[in-house]
Amino acid sequence: MEASWPETLPSDWSKAVNELVQGREFANQLNTILNNPMENDGSLSSQDLVTKVMNSFTNSLSILNRIGSNEEVSQSKDSAVTSKFSSVKDPTVGYKRSKRSRTWTKESTILINDGYAWRKYGQKATNNFPYPRNYFRCTYKYDQGCQATKQVQRVGEELYRTIYCGHHTCGNSLKVSQLSSDSADADSSIWITFSSNDQKDNKNYKLTKPDVNPSFTSSKSTKQKGGNRENGTLLDPKHHQYSSSSDNLTSPTFLPQFYQADLISRENSSDCTWMNSLDMDVMLGGVVFHNGMMQFEYTE
DNA sequence: AGCATTTGACCGTC
DNA sequence: GACGGTCAAATGCT
Numbered sequence: 630m631e632a633s634w635p636e637t638l639p640s641d642w643s644k645a646v647n648e649l650v651q652g653r654e655f656a657n658q659l660n661t662i663l664n665n666p667m668e669n670d671g672s673l674s675s676q677d678l679v680t681k682v683m684n685s686f687t688n689s690l691s692i693l694n695r696i697g698s699n700e701e702v703s704q705s706k707d708s709a710v711t712s713k714f715s716s717v718k719d720p721t722v723g724y725k726r727s728k729r730s731r732t733w734t735k736e737s738t739i740l741i742n743d744g745y746a747w748r749k750y751g752q753k754a755t756n757n758f759p760y761p762r763n764y765f766r767c768t769y770k771y772d773q774g775c776q777a778t779k780q781v782q783r784v785g786e787e788l789y790r791t792i793y794c795g796h797h798t799c800g801n802s803l804k805v806s807q808l809s810s811d812s813a814d815a816d817s818s819i820w821i822t823f824s825s826n827d828q829k830d831n832k833n834y835k836l837t838k839p840d841v842n843p844s845f846t847s848s849k850s851t852k853q854k855g856g857n858r859e860n861g862t863l864l865d866p867k868h869h870q871y872s873s874s875s876d877n878l879t880s881p882t883f884l885p886q887f888y889q890a891d892l893i894s895r896e897n898s899s900d901c902t903w904m905n906s907l908d909m910d911v912m913l914g915g916v917v918f919h920n921g922m923m924q925f926e927y928t929e
Numbered sequence: 930a931g932c933a934t935t936t937g938a939c940c941g942t943c
Numbered sequence: 944g945a946c947g948g949t950c951a952a953a954t955g956c957t
Contacts, residue, residue, distance in 0.1 A: 749934060751949060764948070768933095780948090 652685025745797055747779065758784055767797060 659678040673681075746768035752761045760783035767775040780792040 748932095750951095752935075753947065753949095756946075762947085766949090778948095 648685045652682045655681040655685065745777070755782070758782060760784070 655678050658673065659675055659682065662675050662678070747765035748768045748770075749763060749765050751764035753764070755762050763781045765779045765781065767777040769775045775797050777793070777795045777797045779794065782790045782792070784790045
């Protein structure tokens, strides 16, 4: 999927771009530190820079989600947009299907952890596939009124199609720690590329899964219920939640495992090759890590 | 006990 | 009436 950008950027887009430019600047600083650890003047540690990079991601994702939630139905090259769902219960009329829900589809050979907390609310057999379709809503639907839903359809022996409907407005987006640990099963890592006009200047970073700090692991509770146990059907890897009780971090939702992660520049990595990351294809609320490249879906 | 999943019923659309 | 999406009671797990 190619990223396409609007001719003129709305102010929110500009903000998102600025956030990402900042993030790239921090990543550049990090790259310098990693390449020349002795020249670090000590003003910002590599961990500080990692945090700043990820804050940039988080902020830009938040902005992009806001844009997305205000958009009308739209289409893009690899997004399938339908008006089939979702249904909304009207107490006076019963169920009413909202017709202009924004949806997009991803297919993957692995079950993607998109970083959100989902709760399964239904499963139906369909005519098109021998496997049942699974319905998920945002865990925070009632807490925070988040209307995001998704359907996961197993379409082949090792192929899953996920249809996302609506954007998260719950503010619980992008749990990077989950991204690095759960969705990167193939090689336990994710490449992030900050691209430049001059491709030679592109900065590629590998976000590695850390060896776990015990205090963080103990604060991460994985809740796998009945549906996850079913052999041969859906295995939803989500429903990870963080508790702030065992550490003093101010944003436990985002920080734990990622805080322990290493950001390794490609240039310095001898045992990791760019090609190894090609299997990665992860969607995070409008931002796609695809073939190691971070891409933004833009539609109008 | 609290929370998540399962699953049959219900409802709207075609 | 078939189909697909959601609800909600029952059930299971921690």
